[in-house]
Amino acid sequence: MSSTLFLQSDIHDPYSTYKSMLEKHPVYWDETNKIWTIYSYEYCVEILKNKNAQIPVGNPKNEQKLNEYALKILDNLTRLSNGIQHEISKEIAMLMFSNMKSIDIREITSSLIKSDLVNYKIDWVNSVSKKLPIYVLLKSFGFEENDCEFISEKIESLVKIMLPQKTEEQVLFINRNSEKFYSLVEKHLSSLSFYNSLLIKISNQYNLSSKEIVPIVVSNFIGLCIQSYDAGRGILSNSLLQIIQHETFSNRTEIEKSVIETLRFDPPIHNTRRIATEDFYIGESLIKKGDSILIVLASANYDSEKFEDAMNFDIERINNNENLTFGIGGHMCLAKYFSIHLATEALWFLFQSNKSISLLENQIQYEPLINARLPKEIWISIQ
Numbered sequence: 001m002s003s004t005l006f007l008q009s010d011i012h013d014p015y016s017t018y019k020s021m022l023e024k025h026p027v028y029w030d031e032t033n034k035i036w037t038i039y040s041y042e043y044c045v046e047i048l049k050n051k052n053a054q055i056p057v058g059n060p061k062n063e064q065k066l067n068e069y070a071l072k073i074l075d076n077l078t079r080l081s082n083g084i085q086h087e088i089s090k091e092i093a094m095l096m097f098s099n100m101k102s103i104d105i106r107e108i109t110s111s112l113i114k115s116d117l118v119n120y121k122i123d124w125v126n127s128v129s130k131k132l133p134i135y136v137l138l139k140s141f142g143f144e145e146n147d148c149e150f151i152s153e154k155i156e157s158l159v160k161i162m163l164p165q166k167t168e169e170q171v172l173f174i175n176r177n178s179e180k181f182y183s184l185v186e187k188h189l190s191s192l193s194f195y196n197s198l199l200i201k202i203s204n205q206y207n208l209s210s211k212e213i214v215p216i217v218v219s220n221f222i223g224l225c226i227q228s229y230d231a232g233r234g235i236l237s238n239s240l241l242q243i244i245q246h247e248t249f250s251n252r253t254e255i256e257k258s259v260i261e262t263l264r265f266d267p268p269i270h271n272t273r274r275i276a277t278e279d280f281y282i283g284e285s286l287i288k289k290g291d292s293i294l295i296v297l298a299s300a301n302y303d304s305e306k307f308e309d310a311m312n313f314d315i316e317r318i319n320n321n322e323n324l325t326f327g328i329g330g331h332m333c334l335a336k337y338f339s340i341h342l343a344t345e346a347l348w349f350l351f352q353s354n355k356s357i358s359l360l361e362n363q364i365q366y367e368p369l370i371n372a373r374l375p376k377e378i379w380i381s382i383q
């Protein structure tokens, strides 16, 4: 293999490629892209826990020409920060997360299905996967219906803010919508009862003024929307495909086990990146300060040293939950249980309230993305 970077839309089965790289080159220097690519479970964990492997800076000197609001959002995201900035923004994101109200996921799923179902057919991706996680998040924070609609409509283009490279058109859209997005979120969050105590807590802990904290709070709420949209869409879509194929929908527990096994077997997020801030060894390979690293989480999930009979979808394997799909270490996803719960509830609702769910197409097309494997459409029949 020469290039280890590819678009998921171009590859029918990335897992057999990962499997062969795991066997031959668990650590591989990709000369074409000048990037270390890490395939084995052990080494992926080692890098994710290594303090000298940091999140790369995405938009140095604002070369992408983002406007004031877009830049504020990007610069404050916990997902993309390191050091003390990461510590503060992660704490803020977690505090917000812990203030979510519990809401009825089944009810929202039901109304999304009802509003788009025509002749017993629906595109699960566009009607449910893209909308449900963001609606659940926003409703849990008490956003009004019209704000939910605005955010859910614009989020698809705003998520492009996470891309390391952006087209002019993507930047234009991000710039056009970021001020309204930012103001709307700021206005709503400041009306919530936990908001002031959050500002006081962070201010006392880190000796920061409210003026410094507010942009971190607002940006990281937008960050939660972004993560919900992209990865949330993937867990709902990929789980549905596996559940239909393996017919593992007889009760709620079976659905939950299938969601967890899908996260290992066909995860929505395939890789994440780091940059070495010091020299260090991985196995016998010397990673030099400044080197780029691609951590192939989806490949670690196929490592036979960790998962027995890894090429098989097996909801009863006892360590499926140890998949690396949510990362590990300081940057591990804070929404692991939220995401699994959301997908389980929605899919259990779908299978429990209908006699038969079947796929209307066999050739699933994927989005042209390097880091995520997200079906474009999944047409199903609901009877």
Ligand code: HEM
Pocket (backbone or CB within 6 Å): 078, 079, 080, 090, 093, 133, 137, 223, 224, 225, 227, 228, 229, 231, 232, 234, 235, 268, 269, 272, 273, 325, 326, 327, 328, 330, 331, 332, 333, 334, 335, 336, 338, 339
């Ligand atoms: C299946 C669904 C999801 C997957 C597979 C996923 C995956 C990940 C991964 C791999 C990371 C770590 C990235 C790294 O270390 O480089 C991460 C971080 C993060 N995720 Fe998720 N995520 C999911 C859903 C969500 C949702 C729904 C939210 C928010 C509501 C969320 C919020 C975050 C945040 C804030 C971080 C950054 C944590 C930090 O900076 O330390 N994720 N996620």
